[in-house]
Amino acid sequence: MTRLEAWSVTVMRGGRRIVDAASVTRAAPGLTALIGPNGAGKSTLLMALAGLLRPEEGAVLLDGVPIAAIDRRTLARRRAYLPQNARCEWPISVERVVALGLTPTLPPFGGLPPSQRARVSEMLSQCDLAEKRDQPATTLSGGELARTMLARAMVGDPEVLIADEPIAGLDPRHALDAMRRLHACAGRGRLVITALHDITLAARYADHVLALKEGRIVADGPTAEILSPALLRDVFGVDARIEQGEFGLAVRFVEVA
Ligand code: ADP
Numbered sequence: 001m002t003r004l005e006a007w008s009v010t011v012m013r014g015g016r017r018i019v020d021a022a023s024v025t026r027a028a029p030g031l032t033a034l035i036g037p038n039g040a041g042k043s044t045l046l047m048a049l050a051g052l053l054r055p056e057e058g059a060v061l062l063d064g065v066p067i068a069a070i071d072r073r074t075l076a077r078r079r080a081y082l083p084q085n086a087r088c089e090w091p092i093s094v095e096r097v098v099a100l101g102l103t104p105t106l107p108p109f110g111g112l113p114p115s116q117r118a119r120v121s122e123m124l125s126q127c128d129l130a131e132k133r134d135q136p137a138t139t140l141s142g143g144e145l146a147r148t149m150l151a152r153a154m155v156g157d158p159e160v161l162i163a164d165e166p167i168a169g170l171d172p173r174h175a176l177d178a179m180r181r182l183h184a185c186a187g188r189g190r191l192v193i194t195a196l197h198d199i200t201l202a203a204r205y206a207d208h209v210l211a212l213k214e215g216r217i218v219a220d221g222p223t224a225e226i227l228s229p230a231l232l233r234d235v236f237g238v239d240a241r242i243e244q245g246e247f248g249l250a251v252r253f254v255e256v257a
């Protein structure tokens with residue numbers, strides 16, 4: 001069973017504790033929604049959890065091994081990381097971008113084996129990108145690029161998937177599709193941790209919610225147990241109503257007078 005642990009992780013930037021003594025343990029399977037206001041430290045914490053940033057204090061362990069000590073290729077095979085606002089810097093096709101997600105599992109030379117090509121095609125269809133297969137990724141719309149980048153992160157079916165705001169900028173159908181796929185990924189035994197601002201979708205699809213405020217974890221637990229108007233008020237400073245609707249929980253923020 002895959003287990004990711006952060007022990008008192010502190011990240012300093014500009015003399016400030018951007019992430020302040022954050023401790024969290026997650027074992028697969030499960031989908032965790034990381035919520036918190038802009039600047040709370042979500043992206044920074046996710047980078048530390050992904051082993052892409054070495055915290056000033058504390059440690060991140062993957063199956064008990066300090067993540068910094070894991071060979072980079074092994075780590076790249078085991079966990080995928082989708083940065084916030086992932087960009088494509090040069091014009092390669094959507095298919096190639098998605099196939100890049102398989103790089104850590106491929107031999108250093110030669111073309112894609114047929115099984116991997118099939119996997120890329122399957123991912124393109126799942127993400128509604130089949131028609132975009134040959135289009136340069138630099139010419140995609142913001143939402144199409146976001147879907148391409150999520151497909152790239154998911155194509156290798158990693159044990160640990162860390163996705164920073166994967167549905168930002170997606171239209172409702174594609175946002176729901178993406179959340180369903182992340183949920184299914186957790187259902188297959190994977191560990192998924194994702195920063196989200198859509199609290200309704202977080203409430204509906206996440207098994208756990210981790211709330212971050214000013215670099216500190218202020219709540220961590222099963223979604224149904226901890227997601228409350230009081231928590232949302234504390235974290236976002238906005239009143240909210242949480243209702244059980246036909247399709248699961250619905251969160252409505254109340255207009256501030
Ligand atoms: P979130 O993803 O929750 O919006 P981030 O992790 O991106 O937040 O950033 C957390 C905070 O760290 C922000 O307030 C940001 O301005 C600050 N920050 C990030 N890098 C630096 C830096 N190099 N110098 C000063 N502040 C920084």
Ligand code: MG
Pocket residue numbers: 042043044084164195
């Ligand atoms: Mg962020």
